[in-house]
Amino acid sequence: MFDKILIANRGEVALRVMRACKELGVKTVAVYSTEDADTYPVRYADEAVCIGPAPANKSYLVMGNIIEAAKTTGAQAIHPGYGFLAENADFARACIDNDLVFIGPSPECIERMGDKSSARETMKSCGVPTVLGSDGCLDTVEEAREFAQAVGYPVLIKATAGGGGKGMREVHDPADLESQYRAARTEAGAAFGNDGVYLEKLVLRPRHVEVQILADDFGNNVALCERDCSVQRRHQKLIEEAPSPALTEELRRAMAVAAVKAVRATNYKNAGTIEFLLDERGQFYFMEMNTRVQVEHPVTEEITGTDIIKEQLRIAAGEPMSCADRAPFAPAGHAIELRINAEDPAHGFRPCPGTVTRFEPPAGPGVRVESYVRTGSRISPYYDSLVAKLIVHGQDRAEALARARRALDEFVIEGIETTIPFHKRVLANDAFIAGDVTTDFIETQMGDVL
Incomplete structure (x- = not known):
C-alpha cells in the first residue's frame, strides 16, 4: 500500500478519499485554489499545497501544478476523484511519466472509452447490446x-x-x-x-441503469450490482438508488454479465461504471463507460458492504481487490442518494452560491451524509453546486424511502437555497413511490421549470 497520496480534487470527494486513506494508514496531500484555502478538506489532510487562483482552469485543471505538488510532497500516487482531470488521459499519462501512480485505469483505456463513438464500436464488437x-x-x-x-x-x-x-x-x-x-x-x-x-x-422514455465494476491485475472482474439514475434534469442526475426497482433477477444477471464482458474487452483495471439505457420492453443498451468513481458510488457501497475507494487504492497499489471472493453480488437492502445542491428549484434550479450560516446534517440508523460543508462554509460560484450527498439505507425500498423523508426533515441548511424542497416533493410523488420513473420524470411528473 502507498505511504502517501495526493488528491487532485476538492469538496466532498476529496474528503471521502482522505477518510479512506486514513483508515488504511495512508497519509494525504490536499491541493487547493485560493478560493478553497479555508475549506474542511484542506484542514483534514496531512499536508496541503496551493495550486493557483480560484478559476479551475488556473488551479484544479493545471496538470503541471498538481504534478509538482505531488513530487514536492513525496506523494507516490494521485487520486483524481471525479470531474476536473479524472477522465483526462493526458493527466494519467503525465502521472506515469513522472513516476506517479494514477489511481484509475490506463491512459489508453481512458482514451478508448472516453470517446463515446469508439466505445460504442468496442461494445458492439464484444457482443454488448448498443443503440x-x-x-x-x-x-x-x-x-x-x-x-x-x-x-x-x-x-x-x-x-x-x-x-x-x-x-x-x-x-x-x-x-x-x-x-x-x-x-x-x-x-x-x-x-x-x-x-x-x-x-x-433516441430511446423513448428509458430508465438510466448503470453497473459498478471493479477489476484488478489478478484476473478479478466483478460487477457490484446496479444503480438506477433515472431522476435527472437536463441529463444531470439528481437522485440515485440501488438496486433498480425495475430489474428482475434475470435482467440483473444479464446486465452484470454484459458489464463484465465490457471490462474484459477493454482490459480495464480499477473502478468504473458501465451505463445502460433500459427501454419499456426490458431491453437494455450500452450508453457509455465512466472511467472513474462516480458521485453516486455510496449507494452501491451500502448494498454490497464494499468500500469502493479502498478497493481503488488496493488495485492501484498492485494488490488484489478484497471483495472478489464475495462475487457474484446480490443487493442487501435498498439505498437512495439525494444530491443536495445550492440551487433554487422554485426558480429553474438557479445556482445559489453564498455562505452557509447553519448546517445541521441528519443522523440516526441507516443515514449517511457526505459533505465538506460546515456552518460558515462558503459555496463558491466557481465550482459545482453540490453541498452534500444524503444517503439512506433500509432493509427494503419502503424503509429507505421512509428514512429519506425523515432525514430530509432533519436536515437544516440556512443562508442559501438548496434542493431539499425538491427532494421532498419527489419522495411524495406517487410515480416515484411506485418506482415507475424514466428519464423524463421531472418534465412529465414534477411540472418544474427546466
Missing part, C-alpha cells in the same frame, strides 16, 4: 441528416467526449436538426475542447 447509431462522428449537417432520415426520428445528437449532458440534443422534428447539430457541436467544443458529435436513434 442503433452512426459509425463514428458526423462531420457535417448533411451527414447527420442522412443518418437521421435512414433510422427515423427522433434521434439523439451526442458529443463524443465528456459527459454531464453537455453536447447532447434530442431532435424530434427534421426542421430542428441543423440548429441542434450546430448547438451540440458548439457546446461540446467549449466544454471538452472536442466538438465531435455522433447520432443515435
Whole structure:
C-alpha cells in the first residue's frame, strides 16, 4: 500500500478519499485554489499545497501544478476523484511519466472509452447490446441528416467526449436538426475542447441503469450490482438508488454479465461504471463507460458492504481487490442518494452560491451524509453546486424511502437555497413511490421549470 497520496480534487470527494486513506494508514496531500484555502478538506489532510487562483482552469485543471505538488510532497500516487482531470488521459499519462501512480485505469483505456463513438464500436464488437447509431462522428449537417432520415426520428445528437449532458440534443422534428447539430457541436467544443458529435436513434422514455465494476491485475472482474439514475434534469442526475426497482433477477444477471464482458474487452483495471439505457420492453443498451468513481458510488457501497475507494487504492497499489471472493453480488437492502445542491428549484434550479450560516446534517440508523460543508462554509460560484450527498439505507425500498423523508426533515441548511424542497416533493410523488420513473420524470411528473 502507498505511504502517501495526493488528491487532485476538492469538496466532498476529496474528503471521502482522505477518510479512506486514513483508515488504511495512508497519509494525504490536499491541493487547493485560493478560493478553497479555508475549506474542511484542506484542514483534514496531512499536508496541503496551493495550486493557483480560484478559476479551475488556473488551479484544479493545471496538470503541471498538481504534478509538482505531488513530487514536492513525496506523494507516490494521485487520486483524481471525479470531474476536473479524472477522465483526462493526458493527466494519467503525465502521472506515469513522472513516476506517479494514477489511481484509475490506463491512459489508453481512458482514451478508448472516453470517446463515446469508439466505445460504442468496442461494445458492439464484444457482443454488448448498443443503440442503433452512426459509425463514428458526423462531420457535417448533411451527414447527420442522412443518418437521421435512414433510422427515423427522433434521434439523439451526442458529443463524443465528456459527459454531464453537455453536447447532447434530442431532435424530434427534421426542421430542428441543423440548429441542434450546430448547438451540440458548439457546446461540446467549449466544454471538452472536442466538438465531435455522433447520432443515435433516441430511446423513448428509458430508465438510466448503470453497473459498478471493479477489476484488478489478478484476473478479478466483478460487477457490484446496479444503480438506477433515472431522476435527472437536463441529463444531470439528481437522485440515485440501488438496486433498480425495475430489474428482475434475470435482467440483473444479464446486465452484470454484459458489464463484465465490457471490462474484459477493454482490459480495464480499477473502478468504473458501465451505463445502460433500459427501454419499456426490458431491453437494455450500452450508453457509455465512466472511467472513474462516480458521485453516486455510496449507494452501491451500502448494498454490497464494499468500500469502493479502498478497493481503488488496493488495485492501484498492485494488490488484489478484497471483495472478489464475495462475487457474484446480490443487493442487501435498498439505498437512495439525494444530491443536495445550492440551487433554487422554485426558480429553474438557479445556482445559489453564498455562505452557509447553519448546517445541521441528519443522523440516526441507516443515514449517511457526505459533505465538506460546515456552518460558515462558503459555496463558491466557481465550482459545482453540490453541498452534500444524503444517503439512506433500509432493509427494503419502503424503509429507505421512509428514512429519506425523515432525514430530509432533519436536515437544516440556512443562508442559501438548496434542493431539499425538491427532494421532498419527489419522495411524495406517487410515480416515484411506485418506482415507475424514466428519464423524463421531472418534465412529465414534477411540472418544474427546466
